[in-house]
Amino acid sequence: MNIHDWLDGSAARLIARAARAAPERCSERLHEEWLAHAVELPSPASRLRFAMGCWWAVKMINRQAPDAANVVSSSAVTADVVMTAYAAAAVPLFSRQTNPGAAANLLCDINTTPLIDVMLVLLITLILTLPVLTHAVKIDLPQGPPPTATVRPPVIDLDIDFDGTVEWNGTVVQSMQQLGDFFRAEALKIPQPEIHLRPNSYVRYDFVAKVLALAQRNGLKKVGFVSTGTFRD
């Protein structure tokens, strides 16, 4: 059963239940009349909306009873019979209310029929509004596997003193040749360590430039100057 059949089935059931809730004298008439009206509607959704409206119609008809309820019709009263209101208000309109024997057949159970009807209407409303709620905004999300967790690379503190003395993690480097060896060895590591360069404020720029050039020549890619606020005297 597709959704259209389901909607039509629901509409037919709603109309039948609404007609049953109408005053007994016009219940059958309204059922057939509403079904005939629903058939002429263009879509299952409009038929379902119409069926829901029938519930409201019944509520209003019951409220305006007995006037409207006096309009009688049934299959027994065949075509071409002109239906007019019965002015005789003495005619019992609602057998449930006016039946003298009704008091003897009082039901003490809770009447759950209206509750079920309300629940059915709410359920259908929820189903109809669900496509609106699930409407999604298309967003271009990153493709491919998520990036691997980043591992902080080791840090090498490279101090350059005022006289050009270079310290590798606090150890004095004897020559530029030794410094080059250190750089070369570190450049092969994965991940490559970061060089934190901390030149003394009095050292000649020439020394610093040579150290930078040496690091670059030996393949080190992560070289940075540490903030001047942390410079050593």
Add this chain to the structure above:
Amino acid sequence: MGTKDRPVRMSLQTLRVLEPFLENPNDELAGADIQKRGGLASGTLYPILLRLEAAGWFVSRWEAIDPVAEGRPRRRLYRLTPDGRARANEVFSAFSFRRGVPA
């Protein structure tokens, strides 16, 4: 006071129901026809139809078809009574709502 003699409460929706009947007083219209012309929801339309019929403004009859042969339920056709037409004309005149409809 009989049901027919009771005054009918007028509203814009009631006028919308009456309007297509006054345009062609001899037409018989089903609920679907009235809804198409008046744009009323079923919950509004049918209580008005029943109220006006109970008040004697309308008469109605079943469409003369065989539902089995036609494959659809019979439509209920409404028509203004002469009295209903006169009273509707009065109402529309009072509201200045009518648009050149013969009485």
